[in-house]
Amino acid sequence: MFVIVLTYVEPLDVVDRYLAAHVDYLERQYEAGIFIASGRRIPRTGGVILARAESLPALQEILGQDPFCVHGVAKYDVIEFSPSMAAPELSWLIES
Numbered sequence: 001m002f003v004i005v006l007t008y009v010e011p012l013d014v015v016d017r018y019l020a021a022h023v024d025y026l027e028r029q030y031e032a033g034i035f036i037a038s039g040r041r042i043p044r045t046g047g048v049i050l051a052r053a054e055s056l057p058a059l060q061e062i063l064g065q066d067p068f069c070v071h072g073v074a075k076y077d078v079i080e081f082s083p084s085m086a087a088p089e090l091s092w093l094i095e096s
Contacts, residue, residue: 001095002059003079006046010073021067034062036093046074056080 008015029035038049053059068074083093
């Protein structure tokens with residue numbers, strides 16, 4: 001499991017040029033079962049994504065397709081972790 005923290009490296013007016021394409025990209029990753037949750041950081045300095053991928057290299061390849069990455073408007077910090085506890089309704093996240 002991975003936590004991805006996006007940080008914008010360009011002003012919001014530049015980020016917003018690619019926002020619709022970024023949302024389309026997110027939707028494709030949800031459909032593929034890769035992304036679990038995502039949203040804006042507060043204040044709006046980037047975003048956070050919770051993801052499942054087979055490996056860090058596989059995830060990095062997926063992130064490389066994000067229009068925010070393609071156009072250089074965000075940097076990505078990836079944290080890999082192995083969930084060992086979760087709320088009952090999220091127990092499916094626990095890795096054995």
